[in-house]
Amino acid sequence: MGFYFEKFEHRVPEAPIPHSPTRELLWQYFAVVALVIGAWYLTWRWTDSLNYDALWYALPLVLAETGAYIGLILFTINLWKVEDTPKKSPPYQLSEIVDYTPEDDRPISVDIFFPTYDEDPELVRLSIIDAKKIKYPKNITTNIYILDDGKREEMKKVSEEEGIFYISRNSNIGFKAGNLRNAMEQTSGDIIVICDADTRPFPTILEHTLGYFRDSNVAWVQTPQWFFDLPEGKPLPVFLEKYLSHSGRWLGKAIQSVMGEVRVGADPFVNDPKMFYDIIQRRRNWCSASFCCGAGSLHRREAVMEAALKSYAEQIEKEVQKTGQELQKLTGETEISPALYDTLQKQILHENEFTPYRFHVSEDIYTSIVLHADPERNWKSVLHPEVESKMLSPQDLLTWTIQRFKYAGGTLDIAKNDNPVFRKGMSLPQRFMYGTTVWSYLGGIWNTIFLFSPLIYLFFAIAPVEAYSTDFYIHILPFLILTEIAFMLGGWGVAGYVSKASYLSFFPVNLRAIWTVLKGEKIKFPVTPKDRQEGNFLHLIIPQLSVIVLTSLGILFAWSQFLAHDGDYTLSGVLINTFWGMNNILALSGIVYAALWKPDDA
Known part of the structure; x- marks a missing residue:
């Protein structure tokens, strides 16, 4: 059978963003200045700007600004510097990757795991075929295993046809974590490569990563996940021509002559993980705080088992x-x-039950926390900056929502029940890095306030500050401008606005995750669908649509009232809240497009 992604097979991943010491120094300078100005701005907000006649509005907003500023500090620490772990030559013998002398030295053995549940066996076959192409400069032992929690005869048949090992079990206890535990009990590889059913490893994955394990304290290596099926979108002139004929094409060309190439519909779900891996995770290498993300990761069996025993x-x-x-x-x-x-x-x-991987919806980051918090071994993690595999991205908003909820809910559940920030054994930088991750998922609280705040002024002419005066602009504009410059430099090579807009659009899922964890409900383990889910997904974005509609109506209402000299509206107040509201609408418009998006061949 044919798959939709066959037309994308020719794609190759981008190289990691080159490190520039000059740009890094500029980023650090502007980041520090922005934080200092931000502290000055917040001090003014708390001491001299609050509208005491509307504290019910002013206090939540300034608290939201404070929460966002704390997140800014943490994110600055996260992005502070690039310090890649030095690469080493590929090892051959077991003695080269352990800190003791084996009695009977032998070649390293590697197990490649493909956990699967209900994925199309022919899709999994593609992953197997690519795994069989893995090369290594020396003759080591490599075994490929299908871990089938679906207990399917057709999956077993594919395994037999491809000449690899097939493992299943009688129950699905622990879901993926339980599946991995079951496989570890029946295998013995020194290094374990974790893949998803759709992970297609490149031939170089072992040659480029096993060298890190020459350091006997390296517990795992995470490689960037790369989605090779992201929609390319249409050039703006082509898109506008469809609706405006030739004039649209000329308009599109004119816009591109100023802004550069613009593609409408490219990556509608903002699935490109470059910001996460090449910026966020990579910048954690210096303090060994990058965490495991599952697919595309390599684990030292000894580390997983030792940490699991202590945790147990x-x-x-x-x-x-x-x-x-x-x-x-x-x-x-x-x-x-x-x-x-x-x-x-x-x-x-x-x-x-004893399990090497925690029975948790976020078993990857949980296992990372356990290993990082082992003070006796000082286990290290490595984010290898180069892409070593390709996989499939969520192709609809339902799948995207399921995935994001699992990430948010799982992380917050860990923070509530076994918070890494307060766990013994963590270094201070590691606590900051894990704290950044947790804090980012709390952002749904202040993002909600930021989205709804303009409505209060637009409809009721109630401001959170005493006045939108010159003093207001003197304090806020330098902070906003310097922050934008700083993070443009800090995230160089990645589309920063798209990531911020996606983060803002995430607020309903984020709030649901927070509420679910606070209620003590268990975060479920739904398998992320690999096939596009059909249907209308507008019902998933009712909160975002509500903000867009209300903000649009509010802008029209405020301007009509101001022009009619009706109410307490001021030109400055209407302008700044219009700008604020329009920015919110623009940020949320992406998820509306994503809800309506269909592939060209649909």
């Missing part, structure tokens, strides 16, 4: 102590007898 022991001890304290309250005893303690321990051991 801690978990059992905590539960024994908790149960013991409850028994003491019931019985009035001051201490638990050794015999009862042993009985409790055995019972709890029986009730809790």
